[in-house]
Amino acid sequence: MKIAFIREPATPLVDFGSAGADVIFDNRDADAIEADGGEDRLDFVHLCDADEIKTRRLPRCFDPAEFTPMDRKLARCQLGLDVKAFIVLQVCDVVPREGIENVVRAMALLPRGIHPQLLVIGGDADPYEGLPTPEIDRLRGITRELEVEDIVTFAGCRPREQLRVYHAAADVFVSTPSYEPCVVKPLQAMACGTPVVGSAVSGIEYSVVDGLTGYLVAPNDPPMLAEHLLYLHAHPALARAFGVAGLRRVRAMASSEAPSRTTECELRA
Numbered sequence: 368m369k370i371a372f373i374r375e376p377a378t379p380l381v382d383f384g385s386a387g388a389d390v391i392f393d394n395r396d397a398d399a400i401e402a403d404g405g406e407d408r409l410d411f412v413h414l415c416d417a418d419e420i421k422t423r424r425l426p427r428c429f430d431p432a433e434f435t436p437m438d439r440k441l442a443r444c445q446l447g448l449d450v451k452a453f454i455v456l457q458v459c460d461v462v463p464r465e466g467i468e469n470v471v472r473a474m475a476l477l478p479r480g481i482h483p484q485l486l487v488i489g490g491d492a493d494p495y496e497g498l499p500t501p502e503i504d505r506l507r508g509i510t511r512e513l514e515v516e517d518i519v520t521f522a523g524c525r526p527r528e529q530l531r532v533y534h535a536a537a538d539v540f541v542s543t544p545s546y547e548p549c550v551v552k553p554l555q556a557m558a559c560g561t562p563v564v565g566s567a568v569s570g571i572e573y574s575v576v577d578g579l580t581g582y583l584v585a586p587n588d589p590p591m592l593a594e595h596l597l598y599l600h601a602h603p604a605l606a607r608a609f610g611v612a613g614l615r616r617v618r619a620m621a622s623s624e625a626p627s628r629t630t631e632c633e634l635r636a
Contacts, residue, residue: 434531436560436614442536452484453600456537458530458552461490461502466543466566468509472589473596475513481600485519488533534559538606539599542571545586550574554620557613562606564595580613
């Protein structure tokens with residue numbers, strides 16, 4: 368069996384040889400075509416003339432033992448975070464398309480009286496080693512320009528086992544890229560019972576149900592993002608309801624999309 372695995376960047380993550388399949392990147396010879404998200408699937412069908420019947424989106428899965436809810440106050444104590452702050456979390460690659468600048472500019476619009484704090488997890492270096500990525504340097508320049516250096520923290524790479532604690536510590540998880548075929552990060556937040564505000568693009572639209580598990584907003588629109596963050600801060604019961612609904616949704620999705628040997632869980636193992 369020959370499998371064409373399409374993702375960004377187009378490099379195989381595992382050797383399929385032991386599974387009796389050849390990984391190829393020419394869809395004409397493929398028996399099956401695995402796309403990394405719904406938008407990737409459509410692009411591959413429409414732009415690369417792939418066989419729509421053979422092309423499928425990889426199931427979105429997560430390890431329920433790894434991403435589960437925990438007490439917010441306990442999570443903040445473990446991380447040394449202010450228990451009274453309104454914490455916004457972003458976990459992403461530190462590249463322009465991820466929309467970190469959009470979130471930073473939205474944070475600058477929030478009133479200081481609600482004690483806003485933005486935590487950005489991602490990048491190639493631990494900030495405590497003094498080796499920031501070029502994009503973080505650019506973003507830090509923006510925080511200085513907006514005078515929000517004290518409420519924005521670039522936490523760099525964090526151990527995977529800490530991600531659950533960061534998700535649990537956050538009031539809101541934010542993901543506002545201009546393009547995002549992968550939907551795993553919002554699902555991980557939802558699995559921890561954290562409401563999500565995401566941009567209305569491709570994979571995030573698949574993950575987040577607007578008005579039920581969080582909000583969908585336009586990318587590159589700091590005032591709109593700030594408005595929704597402020598609304599969630601002012602309505603904590605609604606934020607909790609979004610978190611509960613998100614947890615139910617992601618568990619139902621994990622159950623209905625039982626992973627096969629070529630799902631993303633195993634591809635990324």
